[in-house]
Amino acid sequence: MYKCLNCGKEVSLEQANEKIRCPFCGYRIIMKTRPKKVVRVLAR
Numbered sequence: 001m002y003k004c005l006n007c008g009k010e011v012s013l014e015q016a017n018e019k020i021r022c023p024f025c026g027y028r029i030i031m032k033t034r035p036k037k038v039v040r041v042l043a044r
């Protein structure tokens, strides 16, 4: 999975076509996201 740095939406390679590009806003800078979900832990 990839994440658009502009709109913050997750973009898959299928949606991004050959050129990695955000299908939602057309932004060309997309950051790879780790397959594992980030687990937030509240430290109290």
Ligand SMILES: [Zn+2]
Pocket: 004, 005, 006, 007, 008, 009, 022, 023, 024, 025, 026, 027
């Ligand atoms: Zn975007």
